[in-house]
Amino acid sequence: MRRREFLSLVGGAAAAWPVDAMGQQSQAMRRVGVLTGGSGPDSQARVAVFLKALEQLGWTAGQNVRLEIRQGGGNDENIRKNAAELAALAPDVIVTVGGTATGRLLQATRTVPIVFTIVPDPVGSGFVQSLPRPGGNATGFLQFEYSLSGKWVELLREIGPAIVRAAVLRDATVPAGIGQFAIIQSVAPPLGIEVSPVNVRNAAEIERDVTAFARASNSGLVVASSTSALVNRDLIIGLAARHKLPSVYAQREFVAAGGLMSYSADFSAQFRSAAGYVDRILKGEKPADLPVQAPTKYELVINLKTAKALGLTIPPALLVRADTLIE
DSSP states (O other): OOHHHHHHHTTTTTTTTTTOSSOOOOTTOEEEEEEESSOHHHHHHHHHHHHHHHHHTTOOBTTTEEEEEEEOTTOHHHHHHHHHHHHHHOOSEEEEESHHHHHHHHHHOSSSOEEEEEESOTTTTTSOSOSSOOOSSEEEEESOOGGGHHHHHHHHHHHOTTOOEEEEEEOTTSHHHHHHHHHHHHHTGGGTOEEEEEEOSSHHHHHHHHHHHTTSSSEEEEEOOOHHHHHTHHHHHHHHHHTTOOEEESSHHHHHTTOSEEEEEOHHHHHHHHHHHHHHHHTTOOGGGSOOBOOSOEEEEEEHHHHHHTTOOOOHHHHHHOSEEEO
């Protein structure tokens, strides 16, 4: 989504975004904050889906709700700073996108209601006490259950039967990165694939380690979910193309940008549901009483143009299972 379209969606009043999405409004106006870990078109598109769903529930920017939107840009210090700013504003509820943004916001406040999205392990990360009974000031929506991580390796084996080595790009500084890699490690050996971790802390490290890994033949990539991977999306896709590495990604955005294949939840549905939780909180319900919800549908997306460039023939059984084929 282009920035012009995004700003138009919130009625043109968000021209100053992300510093202050609305101007001075009546004290009766409800306030909703949004904190994203990433930035750019992907982040804007997700926020736009949420805002549209919120409007359909009767909450219109500039009329009865004031928006405070901040982007982290994939930089932890920026995310921390934005979280502190939003917490200090004490809005009625804050929506977070990603585990890093959620963690930083919960460090800043344990009183402002939070609705999180795209978070892999809220219990293990200490965000909630349990999925059915969150117990604190936060609730929201799981990105996936860890068992899904094994599916990425299985898909890599299907699309590349000769692959014997896979680099797993993950963020080892967060619990979700550790959890995803643990599942991948357990699934890979029976498939005859040896996995090696690659950190995604910065672009230079990613390029160096993937380039070194690609020197061996019969290799592929699994790109686990993290804000850092998403921020470095174009670099990772470019490295996979340059070194002819079949790759499976944890998010659809990678495939839309030229990656080979992804298997993930429908995040648009998740952001629409997040608007529903915000509506309920604005009407008096508490996050502690709203259960954390897991995705009910996962999507397989394959980029046929990328497969052709890599010299891969997609198995017919995989083509039939695909929810979306990008030509």
